[in-house]
Amino acid sequence: MEAVYNLLIGLQTALSPFNLAVLVAGLFVGTFVGVLPGLGGANGVAILIPVTFRLPPTSAVILLAAIYWGALFGGVITSVLFNIPGEPWSVATCFDGYPMAKKGKACEALTTAFCSHFFGAMVATLILTFAAPIVAEFTLMFGPPETFAVMMLTFSAFVALGGKSAVKTVVATLLGFIMAAVGIDIVTGRLRLTFGSTELMGGFSFIVAVIGLFGLGEVFMTVEEGLKLEGVSVRMGVRTIFQTMAQLPRFWRTYIRGALIGCWMGIKPGGATPASFMSYGFAKQFARNPEEFGKGTMEGVVAPEVAAHAAGVSATLPMITLGFPGSPTMAVILGGLMMWGLQPGPMLFKENPEFVWGLIGSIWVANAIGVVMVLSFVPFFASILRAPFSILMPSIVFVCAIGAYAVNNRMIDIWYMILFGFVGMAFKKLDYPIAPMVLALVLGDMAESAMRQSLVMSQGSPLIFFNRPIAGIVNGLAVLFFFWPLVTALRDRIRKKLRAPVKA
């Protein structure tokens, strides 16, 4: 019951006039950013971090979180109306959302998607509200070896779950860690990897990296592919919206299944994308009309949306309890937390309860307001994408440059941004995943100090990562995840060999 009490305090914080205004502004900016090509949630949050230094931390995190939720809504609009998935987990939404829109049921498709989005987020928030304090209590027992172990698990999960090439995932992650290490050695204070250059002494800012990799990289990719936006126009009728809503309870099985898959997968990093595909796959398997899937059935919109957004919200759980972000956007928010002088992790619950509960409360409020807002402003947001690309594109580059400069007021950061833009484009084409690289850049210092402190505790023996019960289990899992691609490759080869004689 303590959670309910705390939640009420959180809701009160989130509903204070100032925070409510911040939240609505964030949602609006977020949806805007989510619709624009080249500006996703991670990027929007990164650009606005310098602005948040003028706000109290609770309002600041509400603003950033609201941008994130807004960007998720914006991604739905582009997937359904333009067949452009704003984020990887919106891909499955395009399968049925776009065909529905083409059939002239754009309003139905959007209403279905937004409501599913809302339901998924609500279930995840409910679980978050009650699970977070328990997990936080548990993680208070963590020492440096356990912290390091959870980090290893986080990055191994990327190797196991995502990406086409396991080796390239590892390389991208390590490059992120190397960039984080540039500058001053956190323990001895000696300069490292600066090679005598004063510009490198300041290190690389993850915000600049995010803006370059996600923002400019995306812009370059878009112009190279010669983007042609062929959107379906939409008219939102109040009656159609309510009629659609009335049909949704029929899919209650898909809703519950999707929400549970989403919550479970979302706790792991990079979980939203597999969650959306899993949920879609299950829905198709259990449906009475599987042949309708992919041609524009409502259930095909419900399944991935519920799971993706349940996962998106439950990614908050590891972030506020452990200090580990589940998605690139969360990583950027986490970086912001550290810049405001807050130490993410279980102590946050003890030391800044109004901050944590304000954030949780704001998720409730943001999703409720968000659904109403996007439903009423869809035509406006869709019209942004119809603006000529030759106006949008330079404006996006300009906004990115502002964001990159404002982090540290350094000119060199704008140059880095352009460099990162090219790196982002090359990496995307060559299948180097960007998300774990950004995560490593944000978590680099934390991982390093956890590792070095552990080694000091054990006087140099790496066994400390395996002979403590929690660290041992988590690290064991990490090792398993790390070699998972190898295991599956071996299994497939053995299966092939076993089958071969039968065929012959």
Added chain:
Amino acid sequence: MRKADAICALIVLAIGILVLYEAARLGIFGWSTSGPEPGMYIFLLGMGVTVGSLVVLGQVFVRSRKGEPDKPFIRLGGLKPVLYVSVPAAAMVLLTEFVGLYIAAGLYLAVYMRWIGKHKWITVAAVSILLPLVSYFIFDRIFLIPLPKGRFEDLLTF
């Protein structure tokens, strides 16, 4: 695509070797007063990157030996629009050093919209003047985030 893959792996390899070299300078093995030697951590990272890039190179080699079909890295005719975006963007940054971000961005917007977008002069003027102006009020005046103004520093800060 394979060539680009190999070049990228070689760059990563060079970074890895650079990091290993730096690690060696800082000391890798042994024990100092503050725990492990400062080079130990980056040695592990450098080692991983080096080995990883070699594996990628090996994979590229195996694929080209098998003669698998290859896609071009950049779509035919795709390079030009990318250069159209990136070169003026770099020019904007260079210009920022002298005349500040607002004026540089205004020029960049105008050039791109007129040259690539072929918009009417009135649209070009409206966007390239209004957008920097609005940004100036949002960032410099409301949120008090000073953006670079180059030589116009004294003129615009009150």
